[in-house]
Amino acid sequence: xxxxxAAVAGSFYPRYKPDLLRLLNESFINDQFGPGEELKSSxxxxxxxxxxxxxxxxxxxxxxxxxxTYLNLxxxxxxxxxxxxxxxxxxxxxxxxxxxxKWETPLGYLEIxxxxxxxxxxxxxxxxDDE
Numbered sequence: 001x002x003x004x005x006a007a008v009a010g011s012f013y014p015r016y017k018p019d020l021l022r023l024l025n026e027s028f029i030n031d032q033f034g035p036g037e038e039l040k041s042s043x044x045x046x047x048x049x050x051x052x053x054x055x056x057x058x059x060x061x062x063x064x065x066x067x068x069t070y071l072n073l074x075x076x077x078x079x080x081x082x083x084x085x086x087x088x089x090x091x092x093x094x095x096x097x098x099x100x101x102k103w104e105t106p107l108g109y110l111e112i113x114x115x116x117x118x119x120x121x122x123x124x125x126x127x128x129d130d131e
């Protein structure tokens with residue numbers, strides 16, 4: 001099984017789970033720049049929000065801004081699938097997708113939705129399989 005390592009843990013975000021949870025919570029409860037409330041989810045049957053775009057800068061720069069996106073998504077219910085788009089800061093290579101495996105994070109492992117990955121790869125002329 002392929003595991004994508006948390007390459008920048010300890011750099012752009014904390015390496016350890018308790019530290020990351022504290023920082024996440026602070027981003028949500030910050031009432032000056034963040035939403036000013038804790039992240040809670042409900043189990044609404046119907047979704048009104050189908051997705052969101054969140055900044056990828058370090059928490060210091062964008063944590064509170066990102067909290068607004070996640071707060072609104074989770075208010076309805078925990079999403080079934082989350083698509084993570086990574087940025088290529090170097091400018092080399094093609095658009096790639098991990099077809100299977102896991103992403104390692106300080107909060108645990110994220111399972112890749114293999115069915116969705118296969119459908120995206122099958123229907124895209126641009127995205128390649130990042131084996």
